[in-house]
Amino acid sequence: MVMARPQPDARTTAPCGAQVSVAPLETRRLAGADVSAIPTVVAVLATLVQTHGTLYDWAADQPQPRALRGRAPVYVAALPGAAGWVVVRHAWHGGLLAPVTRDRFRGTGRPEREYVTSARLRAVGIPTTEVLGFACYWTGVGFCRVDVVSRFVPDAFDLGMIAAGLVPDIDRDDALAATQTLLVRLATAGVVHPDLNVKNVLLVRETNRSLTAMIIDVDVVRWDSAQSPRAIMHANVTRLARSMRKWRSRFGCDITDELLNRFTRDAMTATPAGA
Numbered sequence: 001m002v003m004a005r006p007q008p009d010a011r012t013t014a015p016c017g018a019q020v021s022v023a024p025l026e027t028r029r030l031a032g033a034d035v036s037a038i039p040t041v042v043a044v045l046a047t048l049v050q051t052h053g054t055l056y057d058w059a060a061d062q063p064q065p066r067a068l069r070g071r072a073p074v075y076v077a078a079l080p081g082a083a084g085w086v087v088v089r090h091a092w093h094g095g096l097l098a099p100v101t102r103d104r105f106r107g108t109g110r111p112e113r114e115y116v117t118s119a120r121l122r123a124v125g126i127p128t129t130e131v132l133g134f135a136c137y138w139t140g141v142g143f144c145r146v147d148v149v150s151r152f153v154p155d156a157f158d159l160g161m162i163a164a165g166l167v168p169d170i171d172r173d174d175a176l177a178a179t180q181t182l183l184v185r186l187a188t189a190g191v192v193h194p195d196l197n198v199k200n201v202l203l204v205r206e207t208n209r210s211l212t213a214m215i216i217d218v219d220v221v222r223w224d225s226a227q228s229p230r231a232i233m234h235a236n237v238t239r240l241a242r243s244m245r246k247w248r249s250r251f252g253c254d255i256t257d258e259l260l261n262r263f264t265r266d267a268m269t270a271t272p273a274g275a
Contacts, residue, residue, distance in 0.1 A: 022119045025112075025133060034108070037133020037149065041083050045133055045149065048080075055135050055147040059088035076152055085152035086132060090145070091219070104143050108136050111146050114219035118150075121221070126185050127214040129153055129202075148219075155205055156214065160198035163244065164253045172254075174211050175203050180267050182213035183240070187233035187271050192224050196236050197243035228274040237267045 027036040028046035033054075035046040045055060052058035059075035074089045091111065092103050105111075111134035118131040130151040136144040157167045162175045179201055186193065193200070193215060202214040215221075224232060241260045248255045
């Protein structure tokens with residue numbers, strides 16, 4: 001069964017005042033699963049679910065050009081046809097209740113929100129990956145497990161890998177400068193990322209050799225017009241600095257407290273005070 005799935009806020013105004021139009025998804029309803037995606041790939045994704053059981057299982061069986069990892073392995077694969085390379089992630093809960101809730105979600109609200117948030121962020125100039133769609137596998141009345149499909153960004157490395165010295169082509173200080181630019185963009189647009197960590201910041205080398213920092217895992221992002229940009233910056237940069245300290249204790253990378261304090265101070269200074 002095919003049906004359109006318009007998003008509840010398909011046309012909305014971001015806190016920075018920009019009018020954002022979010023294209024509706026198309027849904028293919030299968031036995032025990034719903035596949036929702038942009039129209040150009042929904043049929044391909046539905047066929048993969050019918051053939052392999054889940055998108056995650058399909059992607060796990062494909063030759064991997066890159067090793068990616070979040071809370072669990074994240075797989076890169078080429079969609080059949082000319083649809084291009086994608087990243088397939090199985091969604092998991094975070095936080096204190098994660099051992100209980102694990103990978104079961106109530107309804108489709110979370111992946112729908114990630115799709116809308118990704119589009120809104122890109123519309124206001126904040127670099128992030130493009131969410132193409134998702135599959136929900138029903139496990140009971142109102143509950144499902146979820147795979148999310150995003151467009152693959154080649155030659156992108158997370159901040160943790162760079163901080164650990166695993167990407168010789170990217171200088172750590174250049175990566176931190178690009179990350180600061182990203183943080184300022186987030187704060188100015190009123191974007192709070194409650195799970196901002198070194199694995200959620202990707203650095204991409206542009207054709208002119210400059211670096212761009214992207215934010216990923218945006219399903220938990222929220223827009224807050226009540227706080228000032230500096231208050232939002234303080235929240236975001238404090239979370240990221242805490243993550244970098246944890247990363248240092250785990251991998252022994254050369255990120256001193258002095259460097260982190262300077263990074264935090266410079267990020268706060270670069271942020272406009274707001275109204």
